[in-house]
Amino acid sequence: MCSIVNFNMNGVVKTFPVVYGTLHEKAINISTLREQTGYITLDPGFKNTGIAKSSISFVDGERGILLYRGYPIEQIIQKCTFLETSYLLLNGELPNDNQLDHFSEMINQCNLNNNTKILQICKNYPINSHPMGILSSLSCILEFMQEENNNNYIHLLATLPILAALIYRTKNGLFPVKYDNNLCYTSNILNMFFAKKTNNYQQNPIIVDALDKLLILHADHEQNCSTTTVRLLSSAHVSIYASISAGISALWGRLHGGANQAVIEMLENILQNGGNIHKWIEKAKNKKDPFRLMGFGHRIYKNFDPRAIIIKQVAENIINKLKFNNPILKLAKELEEVAIHDSYFIEKKLYPNIDFYSGIIYKAIGIPKDMFTVMFALGRLPGWIAHWKEMRLNNEPLVRPRQIYVGYRKRNIV
Numbered sequence: 001m002c003s004i005v006n007f008n009m010n011g012v013v014k015t016f017p018v019v020y021g022t023l024h025e026k027a028i029n030i031s032t033l034r035e036q037t038g039y040i041t042l043d044p045g046f047k048n049t050g051i052a053k054s055s056i057s058f059v060d061g062e063r064g065i066l067l068y069r070g071y072p073i074e075q076i077i078q079k080c081t082f083l084e085t086s087y088l089l090l091n092g093e094l095p096n097d098n099q100l101d102h103f104s105e106m107i108n109q110c111n112l113n114n115n116t117k118i119l120q121i122c123k124n125y126p127i128n129s130h131p132m133g134i135l136s137s138l139s140c141i142l143e144f145m146q147e148e149n150n151n152n153y154i155h156l157l158a159t160l161p162i163l164a165a166l167i168y169r170t171k172n173g174l175f176p177v178k179y180d181n182n183l184c185y186t187s188n189i190l191n192m193f194f195a196k197k198t199n200n201y202q203q204n205p206i207i208v209d210a211l212d213k214l215l216i217l218h219a220d221h222e223q224n225c226s227t228t229t230v231r232l233l234s235s236a237h238v239s240i241y242a243s244i245s246a247g248i249s250a251l252w253g254r255l256h257g258g259a260n261q262a263v264i265e266m267l268e269n270i271l272q273n274g275g276n277i278h279k280w281i282e283k284a285k286n287k288k289d290p291f292r293l294m295g296f297g298h299r300i301y302k303n304f305d306p307r308a309i310i311i312k313q314v315a316e317n318i319i320n321k322l323k324f325n326n327p328i329l330k331l332a333k334e335l336e337e338v339a340i341h342d343s344y345f346i347e348k349k350l351y352p353n354i355d356f357y358s359g360i361i362y363k364a365i366g367i368p369k370d371m372f373t374v375m376f377a378l379g380r381l382p383g384w385i386a387h388w389k390e391m392r393l394n395n396e397p398l399v400r401p402r403q404i405y406v407g408y409r410k411r412n413i414v
């Protein structure tokens, strides 16, 4: 392994150190490039730019590998709950029984059950506000509503699901349901969303398990767009609350987490228009048509997305066991089958991503479309917090890229 690379720049050799990761990724450290040569690099979309060294998760896009703190996602999904996964991401190791009990207890203590202000604020959003916009702004003001001595990370983990449920219920004219300290984290989400006036939500282990798995699969994904947003704010020493708020806004985009809502809308649209899959595949391939096959393609995965494989199994399982008769899953499977055998998608290495099947599961659980990306945010939260924390612990510098200016030269106002 070489420790330096030499660049021959107009006959002058410049030397830069090489940095290696634990799984053999390699990077050229160009932090002295401008000083040495006068040049900067130009890398739109940061397709070749490493923003930091990180030890939280690892993605190998060519081989379809995803590790959380070294553990393969396939093992985490079999052996851990979302709460254990959150602990792992935040603290670096899986919890023992005592640590897990303490973690759950601390979450239970932040239950917002007596906070009437949040409810009032929630009721005052314009009726057509998107839940992601509400969640982003509410998570920002949470900072000013926490009890003294709260651990901010735990406070966020405890309260974001409460806000999500409140947003859903307020938008649908339903009374709020309190956090129940006797229920586990994921069952609480379901109860706060779906409890009826007189009785708790009838917990179905198949649904609890499916939702827990979805949360785990979304929990972290190294330097994706929303996580990078959170890291960028952390670098400016913005509070964890405001940073998470920004992460939620970034996730909302249709090319990122918002794709889960867009996939279901696309599938419904295809069905409503006669279900001619080939017509839509041709639209996606047509450069003059802005339509893209939502839920397909990924910046890093160029072989398959391991999360998509797991999620497809979860979707099939829940739909079979609940006997959920929905033509959308059938259509999604047919669409996937045609796309993965089409030369356009093969050549461009476009495979189904995590968002292709997640909406089908949310739909089967009873979560409305405009809440899909909110559910993604609940899953991604521990990852965002871990990255925010890592930036501060590693004392990373302020993120401040450069640019190549292509505007007017200096001119005078006439």
Ligand code: ACO
Pocket (backbone or CB within 6 Å): 045, 254, 255, 256, 257, 259, 284, 285, 291, 292, 293, 294, 295, 296, 297, 298, 299, 300, 348, 350, 353, 354, 355
């Ligand atoms: N449908 C049709 N063509 C596509 C698609 C798609 N879903 N995705 C990429 N392409 C084509 C592009 O048109 C481009 O073609 P060209 O080389 O002829 O110009 C080529 O494939 C490369 O696409 P880029 O956009 O440059 O690839 P990038 O890595 O920047 O984009 C992205 C990745 C944004 C996810 C893209 O594949 C996409 O838009 N997918 C649909 C939205 C989606 O599902 N997003 C969720 C991603 S997962 C997540 O964030 C949780």
